Amino acid sequence: MKILIDGKGCECQPGQNVLDVATENGIDIPTLCFNKLISDIRPAGCRMCIVEVLAGGRPGLESSCTLPVTDGLSVSTKSQAVYNERRELIELLLSEHEQDCRNCAISGDCNFAKLCRDYDVDGVPVCSECPNQKEGCLLSRGVLCLGPITYANCNAFCTRKGDPCESCFSVLSNEDVLKFGIRAFAKAGFTKEDIIEAAKVFSYDRVKVLEKLIIKEELR
């Protein structure tokens, strides 16, 4: 049997669910409540794995972990409806989440934080919550602080103490904000290498994007 995921034909067995087929075929569908170790229990509660059924079933959003494969099924994992719904879900979860990532044991290896970044939830740079106004911005004093390009919500613990931001919350995904940050670095006299080196520590996955943008902005 074959089903279409994002237009790609995927081989599958009857009885399988869409999420399993997608994983086998290397298509990423985010999940929070699904656990590979106890994969027979599927509460479909987090709803993060929703996909849009395009054909071969009841049209609309369905949780892929419980959606059995049927002949002629075609789903999209990336449609605008799916993106909007997932983004809303993340926002809702974030609204009841204690955002104390600095004191969290899995900080840095957190699926949820990654989802927040992927779906651009709360994409505000650290500068927006930097209270270090007395002595002025660290950048203006010649210290490389990654505040302008880093996700906020950490309460800007480091900058408050006068230390530069090391981007523990990863580099933002919103390119407009990034461009603004890159210009600020350029003004303060930092080079491409400086920025990339600093960003590599916590946000290795974003370095490529950053590099591209820096080249675009013609920063040497």
Added chain:
Amino acid sequence: MSIKTIEDLDEMAKIGMKNLESNRPKIIFGQATCGIAAGANKLVDFTKEYLGYLQETGIDPEIVSVGCIGMCFAEPIVDIQLPGKPRITYENVDANKMKRIIDEHLLNQRLVREYAMGQLSEELSEVEHGRLKYSWTYEAAPSLKELPFLSRQVRIALRNCGIIDPESIEQYVARGGYRSAFKALKYLKPQGVIDEVKGSGLRGRGGAGFTTGLKWQFARNAEGDQKYVICNADEGDPGAYMDRGILEGDPHSVIEGMLIGGYAIGATVGYVYIRAEYPLAIKRLKKAIERAKEYNILGENIMGSDFSFDLKILEGAGAFVCGEETALIASIEGKRGEPKPRPPFPANSGLFKKPSNVNNVETWANVPMVLEKGARWFQNIGTEKSKGTKVFSLVGKIQRSGLVEIPMGTKMKDIIYDIGGGMQKGRTFKAVQTGGPSGGCIPAKHLDVEVDYENLDALGSIVGSGGMVAMDEDTCMVDIARYFLDFCAEESCGQCTPCRVGTTRMLGILNRISQGGGSLKDVELLKRLSTQVRDGSLCALGGTSPNPIMTTMDYFMDEYEQHILNKKCPASVCAALFRTPCQDTCPAGTDVPAHLQLIAEKRFGEAYQLQREDNPFPAVCGRVCDHPCEARCQRGMLDESVSVMAMHRYCADKVFEGKAGYMPATSMLEPTGNKVAVVGGGPSGLTAAYFLKRLGHEVTIYEKESELGGMLNWGIPPYRLPRDVLKREIQMILDLGIDVELETAVGKDIKFDDLMEEYDGIYLGIGAQKDVPLNLENEDLPQVLNGMELLRKMNLGEEVDIGDRLLVIGGGNVSVDVARTAKRLGCKKVIVAYRREELDMPAYPEEISEAKKEGIEFYFLVSPERIIKEDGKATGVVFRKMQMDEFTRWGRRKPVPVEYETVTIMADNIVTAIGQQVEDTFYEKSEMVINYRHRIDVDKYTMETSMPKVFAGGDAVLGPATLIEAVAHGKNAARQMDIKLVGRDTLSELQEKTPYEYSMEIPDNEHKIQRATLQTIPPKERENNFNEVVMCLDDECAIRESKRCLRCDIIEEEDLL
């Protein structure tokens, strides 16, 4: 005894019929939960005791208990049945009535006409067997079938409710019960049963409306060694109780339905999942199961066939979500009641992972009738896609609440008005909420909708399990949305994110709005959250939970805006947004409780000045206000509302008599140096000038007439508003130091552009004085007069020739005023013709009733069609008869012409008074936006026109409005202009300047005290003069009236906690 053949059933039916029509007289009590709540049990005790005293009379009636017949508004209901005669239904019976009923009806065979609703002389329902028929009927009582509540009903699911004793299986059999089951087991194959049900088009009555036959087919086709049928009796919607009614009134119908269903799909075990809050239903169902087992209707080899079926009852613990079938199944299995994702559907893997079929109580109750009378019969009832009937529980602020079973496709307005009898206390219908927390609100403009699954879905609501909550103008739609969402947030099982967090967040936003902290961004956020929660939720509870929000936002957005922008709850419900309902309702915001308290303390000067803080016309308002405050007075719930308007007048008259006592000066703010112009010296202009002056601005009023007062001066006849009272209050305003330019028409005597240059702000209170034309031929004849123009001439004392017969066309205050004035001027016959009904007349009801006393004739439901011209003179009008028809989008019925029916009214003169529009045209050259109704377009909240620094209000914006609305516009415009000029809201500073202290003790609020009635001078003394008709209250009466105020403004400390 066990039933084996059809003869056995016949035998049983005979016994049952004998029971139903016994030779002993019977007293029948409606003892469902609704009847018991209304006091039926106590009534039974009383009756037994009373009958004990009557033993020697030899009367020995049987006391029978039946279920609910659906007329919950009339509970407790008692039926009396004498042998061979139909039952007489008595409504709202209490011990005294009961005594009389027993004495007269039971002992003397004479029915008590006053208490009797009707007689059960014809069959109410669709049953085939055991139909009630009587050759002898009472003459004095109508048949129940003729009552508006029952006449439109088609009773299938409710066929036996209120008729038979629910605990008697014989009576059920007598009404054709268990015949369908017998037929199915003996003569039909399971597939045949399914085909019949499929063919009937019966759809699930629990809410979603899935085709029942198809569902059964899935369960039948599924492979499994054991299958189950389940009855969903977990009825949790607020305001819905159809399932309870059926289970309490006719439990056997559900058992029979499940038996047939079990046979069709091959299930040998059935479960009834019923909520534990229905103890009576559980008791009756248990009893019914026991009785059925006795007769081998349940158990092994049922009725001689080889089919076995067992029925079990499971009590739910009251979780709303357990009404969802997968959650219900989990609950029966002993797990947490949480929904599971579908697929797999219960038909394939349901209870204990076996194929199962879940149907609602009402669906099961329908099944035996489908089999008995056939699919074709069932198909003929209802609409194309929704077949059969649906039971609705009609509740809310409606006259006749109860259970109604109507064919699908019945119009909503028929349900609300014909069956339900309209709103209580003659209030205006606002919306009807269907489908419980998962449903939506349907506004008045959609009252014409034909109720079925598809149509309600298209309106954003659902049929749901059948709750129907009617709401009137006193219902706040934001609060309704908040209430239902609160319910959903509470009942969410918490499994999936959108429902668990989403409903809580939406509730937070709604709470914020209802507490006055909302912003327009919240509306956007709510909309977005609603769609995402709807699309993303796991089960229908979450998926439908935003429906109340989405529909109220669709249909009642202005109420959300009022809450957000104006910080006002139009229905006076959201407690954080107002102090007292009366103050909130008064457009000008008069502090009524304080005013009344000061009068009670006989501090008239202070009471008068306190009212003038918000309204410069206390004495005028005491005479001609339409007092919306009184309609919402909380005293009205205890006995009658406080006569606030009469108190305004009493206080003002005391002040004018010189008995004011201490009178604080009118507070003023320091001069600001700004100059403002007020165009138009009517009530709204004068009010604006009054407040602007007090706020420290230099004010000049431009009036084109020679006197100030506008409509108050020449629109209201002196017998309603004596001129000295008006002049005095206008003078008090001018005494603050306001410049007046009389006989200066802006646009003619002075250019509008000059005003724009000279002043820092301009308020246009130019009114609407031009009569709206009828647009009929011959309207320009001299005998056809304009209402406004005539009234003005009459009020200014000019000579008018109106002849002996005057015909006034229109139903507003102007037409009634013209009529009453004409009568006073000696006109012999005055006729008012209006195209709607009396209730719809915009004129004040008091005025209409006074007019009738003075001998003015009214014709309703006539619309002018042609003006008769004879010898170059207009001599009469041909009217087309009208009838009230469909609801328009404003929620008002529209009159439509009746064909071939006209009325001709002859008259010497004809007056047209069908409305007014703005006359002045000076601004038409400027960039002012004038809307299609010839009124000035302003921002609803800031009163700004499309031109900078120009504000407008009163009739020029609203069209013909009330005095208090004009005052409110003037006040609000002054506040908004001040904010523009000074940069902050100084009006509240101004109003706090004079302190008023008065008693804050809660008065006696337990005893009923009659409302003071206003005395009028007798109609004879009114002829040929313009003396004031309404007299002032006397001192004793007035002080007592002022003390009737319940003082809603006092907040007890425990309320705050």
